[in-house]
Amino acid sequence: QVQLVESGGGSVQAGESLRLSCVASGYTLGSYCMGWFRQSPGKERGGVAVMNTGGGSTYYADSVKGRFTISQDNAKNTLYLQMNGLKPEDTAMYYCAADRRLWFCSGGSALNEYKNEYKYWGQGTQVTVSS
Secondary structure, rough: OOOOEEEEEEEEOOOOOOEEEEEEEOOOOOOOOEEEEEOOOOOEEEEEEEOOOOOOEEOOOOOOOOEEEEEHHHHHHHEEEEEEEHHHHHHHEEEEEOOOOOOOOOHHHOOOOOOOOEEOOOOOEEEEOOO
């Protein structure tokens, strides 16, 4: 059974950093489409960053480019999201998602049009950034 468990969220001041982790069980990272999404109250869930864990290609939402970095550690079967220069507008529940299909795992479509294609989701970790 595939499970994704996020951690690393918290409350920080604007400009500070956090690193989110998503530990996968029930499968090895191998070639999966894995991404980070976020949702704040009253807003639709939006894509943050996505990674093809087989080829290593990544894609970021414009709002986080240059500040966030998605990465993987195959030995730990873990996906990370390093978030630097946090802003109040980054406040949201952050979710990790995964799917074995790679056909949608490229470019902005993996974060937008196909954001509901991911089969596996974690329970989320809250990030709160105050000004």
